[in-house]
Amino acid sequence: MVHPVITPRALRTRARSAVAELGGGPSAVAAVMRSVVAGFARARGMVLTDAALDAAGLLSRADGPKSDHLLSNYLFLDGAAVDDLVLEEIGYVYEALLEVSSRRDNGAHYTPPELADEVVAHALAPVASADAAVVDIAAGTGVFLLASARYLASSCERPVAEIVTRCLYGADIDPVAVDIAKLSLWLLCEDPSLPLTFLDDRILCGNSLVGLVDADELPAGVDDPQAYADAMVAVALPLGGRPGRRLEEAYAALPRCRRLPVPAVRPIHWALAAPAVMARGGFDAVVGNPPYLGVKRVRDAIGQELRDYLAHTLAAGTTRRADYVIYFLLRAAALTRGEIGLITTDSISEGDTARFGLGALLDRGWQVARAERSAPWPTAGVRFAKIWLTTRPLDSAWLDGRSVPAITGTLEDGFSLPEPARLDLDVPLPHGYQGTIVLGRTLVLTPTEAEALGRGPLGHTVRPYLSGEDLVTPCGSTASRFVLDVGKLGLEELAEDRSLARLVRSKVRAERRRQFVKYPQLKERWWGFLSPVDELYRDASGLSHVIAFSKHSKHLWPVLVGADHVFSNGLVVYPTQDPAAYAFLASDLHRVWAVRAGGTMLNTAYRYNPSRLRATYPFPADLGPLSPAGVALLAALDRVGEERRIGITGVLNLVGDPDAHDPATTDLRQAIADVNHATARLHDIDESLATPDLTPSGFGLTPTRQRALMAALVDQNLALAEKAQASAETSGTSVETSPR
Ligand SMILES: C[S@@+](CC[C@H](N)C(=O)[O-])C[C@H]1O[C@@H](n2cnc3c(N)ncnc32)[C@H](O)[C@@H]1O
Secondary structure: OOOOEOOHHHHHHHHHHHHHHOOOHHHHHHHHHHHHHHHHHHHOOOOOOHHHHHHHOOOOOOOOOOOHHHHHHHOOHHHOEOOOOOOHHHHHHHHHHOOHHHHHHHOOOOOOHHHHHHHHHHHHHHHOOOOOOEEEOOOOOOHHHHHHHHHHHHHHOOOHHHHHHHHEEEEEOOHHHHHHHHHHHHHHHOOOOOOOOOOOOOEEEOEOOOOOOOHHHOOOOOOOHHHHHHHHHHHHHHHOOOOOHHHHHHHHHHHHOOOOOOOOOOEOOHHHHOHHHHHOOOEEEEEEOOOOOOHHHHHHHHHHHHHHHHHHHHOOOOOOOOOOHHHHHHHHHHHEEEEEEEEEEHHHHOHHHHHHOHHHHHHOOOEEEEEEEEEEOOOOOOEEEEEEEEOOOOOOEEEOOEEEOEEOOOOOEEOOOOOOEOOOOOOOOOOOEEOEEOOOOOOEEOHHHHHHHHOOOOHHHEEEEEOHHHHHOOOOOOOOEEEEOOOOOOHHHHOOOHHHHHHHHHHHHHHHHHHOOOOHHHOOOOOOOOEOOHHHHHHHOOOOEEEEEEOEEOOOOOEEEEOOOEEEOOEEEEOOOOHHHHHHHHOHHHHHHHHHOOEEEEOOEEEEOHHHHHHHOOOOOOOHHHHHHHHHHHHHHHHHHHHHOOOHHHHHHHHOOOOOOOHHHHHHHHHHHHHHHHHHHHOOOOHHHHOOEEEOOEEEOOHHHHHHHHHHHHHHHHHHHHHHHHHHHHHOOOOOOOEO
C-alpha cells in the first residue's frame, strides 16, 4: 500500500497540536517525540518500541500519558510516512516544540543540514580519518554529528556505523535533545543489532563549559574520580572560580570531607569522559553551533556566579561585555588539538566578543583558516557568521570566499604581523594631499554651462574638475565636469563677467546660505571652496602632470593626470611627475603597505591614507634608481591605453585578464614586474618576493608573497624605529615610536 508522505511543516504542526492535546509540559513533549522517532524508524524498516526506549532510559515520560491512539491520529494520520524526510527533521520537530523561553535561554536554534555540512566539510577535511575524534559541545539534537558521520564515512569509505561508534562525541545541557541526538545517530547506522544505549558514554548530558579537561588536575589515587571532579567544581563555583588562597584551601579540604559536595550544575569532565582522546592532546575537531547571548541576557540565563566561574576558568578572569558564545569558543580550543568549525553570531568579530574570544585564541597561536562574516539565517531574521580555526601552519586563508594572506581577530583581511611603528624619516616623496572640498552643487558645471562661461571675460576661472570616479572609469581618466574656481577673486572683480556674477550672486549665494549653519567659516568668502587646499596647487604649479589616486578604489593604482585640474576630495594627489616616484607608487611594495598598514579596507575597496603611509613606511633615502623602471612603465601603460582607447581601469582590467596575451599587454605586465623588482632591490629585499603572477583571479602577488613582502617591510620599519630610539636615548631626546 502506498502511504501518503508527510511534509516537514505538516509534521511540526501536527506535533505541536499533539503536545497541546496531551496537556503540554515535558512528558507530553517526550511522548510526542517518541512517536516521531518511532515513525522515522518505521520508514527505515526498524522497530522502536516504548519498552525498548524505557529500557534504554531514552525520552522518559515521568507520568506516561496514554497517548498511542492520540499520537497515531495526530502525527501519522492515514498511515502517513516520513520516508522522504532527513533524520535532522526529528530535531526540528523538537525545536518546534520547545517553549520560546527555554529556547531563548539556551540559545537553541537548530542548524539546517546544508549549513552543518559546509561547516563539517571544512573542519574535518584536514583531519579526516576513521580514527579522528570529533565533538560537538552544544550538540542539540545532533545535526553536526549526523553531518560529521556522513562526511567521515564517505571520505574514509567506511560504514557509517563504524564512524559513529569510533569517532563521534557530543554534549548538550538539554536531556531531551541529547536523547534525540542518540536516537538520530542510531537510526543513521541502520543496524537494529546496535543497542539503543550504544552512545551513552559518548553523547553526554550536562554543562559542557564546566568540568575537568586535564586529568592531572585531579589528585593522585582518588577513589571515585567522577565524584571528586564534581566536588572540585562544587567548591569552586561559589568562589566564582577565582584562583587564589581561598580556592586552594577549599580544594585542600576536599579529601577530609565525609560526603563530597555536589555542584549545582552538571559538569562534563572531558578528561574522564574521553580519557584516551584527551591524553593524546584533545579532539581532532570541534564542530557546532553553540548558543549566543548578549552580555545582559547571559547574566539572566546563567547567573553571576557561573558567569564569573566561566570567566575565570576559561578566560583568565575577565570577559567584560563579551557574548556567551566566547566561552564555547574558548572551551572548544581547550578541547582540541586541531580544527574548530563553528556557526556563530556575526558579532564574534566585534568589541569585547572579538577581543576575549578570537583575539585571545589568535594570541595563543590559533589562526582563522576561513570565515564568512555575515550571512542571513535561513529561517530566523538574524545574521550569523561561519568560522574555521586551526593550529596548522597556513599559507593563506579564505575570507568571504576570497583568498587572503591571513584573517585577523576581528575577521579582517590581515597579515598577523607586528604593528609597524611611527617613524620620523626624511621621506623622498612629496606630500600626498587630499583634493579640494568644493561643497555644494552650484559651483560645479556641466560641459555646456562650462563652455558658455568659458567664453566670457573670466573664462579662465572655469576649470576641469577631476573626481575619484573620473579616475576609475574604464574608458578614460578625464574630467567629466567643470568647476567655477572664483574663490581668489573679489566680488567686485566677478562683476566683470555679468553671466558669471549673476550665477554666483543668485544660485551660489542661495546654496551657501543654507550651508552657513554647518560651515560658518564659509561666511567670509562664500563664493570660494570649503577647503581649497592651496598648498597642493602651489606645489603643483609649474608641473604639467601630477600623480593621483582614487581614495576608494578596487585597484589602488597611481594615475598620471594633467596638473591643470581642480582635484576633488575623492582623490589623493602627489604633486610630482617624477617617474621614480611613479614607479614607487605603482609598486606592490607601496600597495601592500598602503592597504595593510597605511589604509583601511571597506568591503572590497581600499581607502587610501597617505599620511599614515608617510608616517610608517620604511622609505629608502632616495627613489632615484627607480626612474628607468618608472619611464618604461608609463610608456607601456600609454601604449595599451592608446591602442585600445581605454582609461587606466580598462588597462588594469586587461592586465588582470588571463586571456589577454597581446604583445602590448604582455609588455605592460613585464614593466609592472620590473618596477616591483627594482623597488625590492632598493629595499634590499629578495626580488622574487615581488614577482607578480597571472592567475585566474588576476595579475598580482600571491597572498604568500604579499605576506612575505609585508613581513620584510615591517622588519625594516621596526629596525628603523629601534635605531631612532637608540640614537634618541644617546642624545637624550625622546622619539615617539608607538604603533600607529
Ligand atoms: C544554537 S543550539 C544548536 C544546537 C545544534 N548544535 C544545532 O546546530 O542544531 C545551542 C545548543 O546549546 C545547548 N546549550 C546551551 N548551553 C549549554 C551548555 N552550557 N552546555 C551544553 N549545551 C548547552 C542548548 O541546549 C542548545 O541545544
